[in-house]
Amino acid sequence: MTAAVARASMPMPHRTSTPPPHLSLNTSTRGTPAAIPNKHIPICSPGGLPATPPASPPRQDSLIETSSITYPPNQYCTEYSDDPPVYTITADRMAEALEHMATQPLPNPDQVFPWLHGLHAENQIQLAFFSSRRKSVRKVPNCLRGLTLVKTGGNLNSSKLKGAIAADEILQPASSDPPAFIECDPKDGFSVRNFQIQACKLAMVSDIIVYGDQKTHPNETIALAQRISKAQRQYEARNGFPRCLFNTFMLSDSFSVVQERYPELVATDSTSNMTGNVADFFYWERYEMCKMSTASEISNNVFLGPTPDPGVKSECVGEDAYDMLIEATDLAHVPESRSLRALRMGMERNNRKCAMHMEFPSSGSIMPPTWSHSEVDGLMDMCKWMYELANPQEIRRSKRRKSDDDEAIEMDDIVAPRKFLIHCTDGYTETTLLALAYFMYAEGLPAHDAWVRMHRDKGRNFFAYPSDVALLTVIQCRILEESPRSSLGALNMPPEPNWLSKIDGSLPSRILPYMYLGNLGHANNPELLRELGITRILSVGEALSWGDDLKKRLNWPTENLMMVDRVQDNGVDPLWGEFERCLKFIEAGKQDGGATLVHCRVGVSRSATICIAEVMNELGLSFPRAYCFVRARRLNVIIQPHLRFTYELLKWEEFQRQRRNEPLRRELEWATVAREIALMNKPYSK
Structure with a gap:
C-alpha cells in the first residue's frame, strides 16, 4: 500500500576524497561521495592497435618547458x-x-x-x-x-x-x-x-x-x-x-x-x-545535472524533475511549489485504489499547507513478460487519479457520470487543481515509466509520439529501459482508449515507426540545442534522428553502415555527413588537429537551424572530446566546467575521454583564452584534473 509520508529533501553529500586504485587517502568519518545513481562506465575498446605510428598532430615549432619561481x-x-x-x-x-x-x-x-x-x-x-x-x-x-x-x-x-x-x-x-x-x-x-x-x-x-x-x-x-x-x-x-x-x-x-x-x-x-x-568536480556535476533536469511542466499541472536539493544552487524549485511529490523508487509498489482514495482525502485535509509525498515503482521495475494485470491496472489508475486532480475543471465540464464500480473522485469536492512533481535523484531515470505513461494518457499520444514529443517539444532529457519501451508499446491501446484526450482506438492505431524497434531505450544525449552526443547505434538510426530534428552527422573514427535502400529513401545530403578518419581510442591518435574542422561543421548545422549528432562507437571518448571542445568554444567555459557540463548531459553513460584527449582539451583551453585575448590562466592543473576524474569514476568502477 502506498502512503503519504513526510520526508526531507536529500542534501548534497559533502565532498570527500575517495581513493582510486593505488591510492590510500584518509577520508575521515564522512564517508565517500555519493555516486549519482544509474550511471555506468561502458567498455571502451582501444580499437585496432596500428603497427606503425599515426601521423603526428599539428604542433608548435618550438618545444615548451614549464618554468617555476621556486627554482632555484x-x-x-x-x-x-x-x-x-x-x-x-x-x-x-x-x-x-x-x-x-x-x-x-x-x-x-x-x-x-x-x-x-x-x-x-x-x-x-x-x-x-x-x-x-x-x-x-x-x-x-x-x-x-x-x-x-x-x-x-x-x-x-x-x-x-x-x-x-x-x-x-x-x-x-x-x-x-x-x-x-x-x-x-x-x-x-x-x-x-x-x-x-x-x-x-x-x-x-x-x-x-x-x-x-x-x-x-x-x-x-x-x-x-x-x-x-x-x-x-x-x-x-x-x-x-x-x-x-x-x-x-x-x-x-x-x-x-x-x-x-x-x-x-x-x-x-x-x-x-x-x-x-x-572548482569542485563533484559539485559541478550535480549542479549541471540539476540545471539540465530542472523541473518543467510536461502536462497541465504535472511536472517532471529531480528531487529538490537545497545543497545545490540552481534553478531547481523547492517542494513547497507542489501539492504532491511522487518519488519513483525501486522499493515502491504500484498503489492500490484505496491508497489513492486515502491520499486524495489527505490532500483535502492538508489544504495546501505543505507538500505531501508518495512513492511509485521506478522505470524498469515492471518487467516483461511477467507483468501482471494488477500492475497495469495500477498504472492506469495512477494516471487517471493524477489527471482528475490536476484538471478538475476539465473533468467537471465533461460531466462524467460515476458508475457503480467506478472509483473516480467526487469533482464537487475539488476547489482547485493540484500540482504534481514526479521526481527522482537525477531527474530523468527512475521517473521515465510513470512520466511517459501519464504523458500518453493526458495528451492522447501513442508511445512513439510521446517518446519524441517529451524530448523535442517538452525539452526533457530522459533515459528509459528497454522494458519500458516494450511495456508502453504493448499497453498503448488501453492507454489511448481510456485517455480523455485521445480519439484513437485499437482499430485506428497508427503503424509503429521503424526507428522505435531500433532503440535500446536511450535517445542521443542533447548537449546543446544544436548538438547531440551519441553512439554508432544512434547514427545508424537516421529516421529517429530526423524525428529529433538532427540534420547532420559527425562520425569520429567510426563509419556509418546505412544500406543502399535506406540512403535512397532518406535522401540525406552528403554535405551533411562528415567523417573524421583514422582516429582510434588508443591513447596515441590525436584529435587536436581536427577540432577546428569539426566545430565548423557543427556551427554550419547551427546556422541552418538544425542539430548535429556527434558520435563514435560508444559515445564516451572521441565524440565526447569533440563535444567538450564545442562547449568550451561556445560557452567560454574552462575545461573542468565543460567536462562536468557534458558529463551531466550524457545521462546514464559516463563520458571518459582518455588521458591524451583530456590533455589536448586543456591545451584547447589555452587556445580559447588566446583567441578571446584573455591571459592564460588554468582553473586547475593537470594533476588535479586527472585526480578529480579518477575520484569521480571510482564509485562506478567494478
Whole structure:
C-alpha cells in the first residue's frame, strides 16, 4: 500500500576524497561521495592497435618547458636544513608560485606522451604497444616541472588548499627505508585511462610544499618534509637528474593566514566547509545535472524533475511549489485504489499547507513478460487519479457520470487543481515509466509520439529501459482508449515507426540545442534522428553502415555527413588537429537551424572530446566546467575521454583564452584534473 509520508529533501553529500586504485587517502568519518545513481562506465575498446605510428598532430615549432619561481629554491626561500635539503616558504611566495604555474603553457602532448600513460618496466603489454612508436618512451620528459601541495596528516576534509593531496598518495609507507616515491605505473594490463596515477607522476617532477593545519604539530610537518626530500634525492639519482633539481618546502605561515590573505586558494576551510572558491568536480556535476533536469511542466499541472536539493544552487524549485511529490523508487509498489482514495482525502485535509509525498515503482521495475494485470491496472489508475486532480475543471465540464464500480473522485469536492512533481535523484531515470505513461494518457499520444514529443517539444532529457519501451508499446491501446484526450482506438492505431524497434531505450544525449552526443547505434538510426530534428552527422573514427535502400529513401545530403578518419581510442591518435574542422561543421548545422549528432562507437571518448571542445568554444567555459557540463548531459553513460584527449582539451583551453585575448590562466592543473576524474569514476568502477 502506498502512503503519504513526510520526508526531507536529500542534501548534497559533502565532498570527500575517495581513493582510486593505488591510492590510500584518509577520508575521515564522512564517508565517500555519493555516486549519482544509474550511471555506468561502458567498455571502451582501444580499437585496432596500428603497427606503425599515426601521423603526428599539428604542433608548435618550438618545444615548451614549464618554468617555476621556486627554482632555484634559495632565491626567494629560506633553507631550513641541508641534510636532507628542506626550505621554508611564505604564504605570499606560495601564492605567487601557484599563480605563476597556472599561467604557464602546458608542454605539447607529444612531449609528455606516452610517458603519462604509465610505462612500468614489467608491463610488457603497455611497453610493447608504445615502444613501437617512440624510442626511450620511459624517459622522464625534461619539459615538465610542477608544484605539488601535500597536507600533513592527510585529512583533506578540512583545511584543504587548492590541489592539495595526502602524503600516502605519493610516498611509500613510513616504515620504508630509505623513503621513496610510490611506483605508480601499473605493472599489469593495458590502459590509456590511468588518471589515478597522474598526481603521483607529476609530484615526482615537482617542487613540493608541505603544510599543516591548526591540529598539526610542527614536528610532523618537518618529518614529512624530510621524508619527501629524501625521496626526491632517490628519484633524481635513479633518473640521472642533477641533485636538488626538485625541492621540498614547508609553509612557514599558518593555514589561517592563507585563508585570510588568499581565500581563492582555499577549497575547504578549517571548519570543513567547502568555500566554493575552487572548482569542485563533484559539485559541478550535480549542479549541471540539476540545471539540465530542472523541473518543467510536461502536462497541465504535472511536472517532471529531480528531487529538490537545497545543497545545490540552481534553478531547481523547492517542494513547497507542489501539492504532491511522487518519488519513483525501486522499493515502491504500484498503489492500490484505496491508497489513492486515502491520499486524495489527505490532500483535502492538508489544504495546501505543505507538500505531501508518495512513492511509485521506478522505470524498469515492471518487467516483461511477467507483468501482471494488477500492475497495469495500477498504472492506469495512477494516471487517471493524477489527471482528475490536476484538471478538475476539465473533468467537471465533461460531466462524467460515476458508475457503480467506478472509483473516480467526487469533482464537487475539488476547489482547485493540484500540482504534481514526479521526481527522482537525477531527474530523468527512475521517473521515465510513470512520466511517459501519464504523458500518453493526458495528451492522447501513442508511445512513439510521446517518446519524441517529451524530448523535442517538452525539452526533457530522459533515459528509459528497454522494458519500458516494450511495456508502453504493448499497453498503448488501453492507454489511448481510456485517455480523455485521445480519439484513437485499437482499430485506428497508427503503424509503429521503424526507428522505435531500433532503440535500446536511450535517445542521443542533447548537449546543446544544436548538438547531440551519441553512439554508432544512434547514427545508424537516421529516421529517429530526423524525428529529433538532427540534420547532420559527425562520425569520429567510426563509419556509418546505412544500406543502399535506406540512403535512397532518406535522401540525406552528403554535405551533411562528415567523417573524421583514422582516429582510434588508443591513447596515441590525436584529435587536436581536427577540432577546428569539426566545430565548423557543427556551427554550419547551427546556422541552418538544425542539430548535429556527434558520435563514435560508444559515445564516451572521441565524440565526447569533440563535444567538450564545442562547449568550451561556445560557452567560454574552462575545461573542468565543460567536462562536468557534458558529463551531466550524457545521462546514464559516463563520458571518459582518455588521458591524451583530456590533455589536448586543456591545451584547447589555452587556445580559447588566446583567441578571446584573455591571459592564460588554468582553473586547475593537470594533476588535479586527472585526480578529480579518477575520484569521480571510482564509485562506478567494478
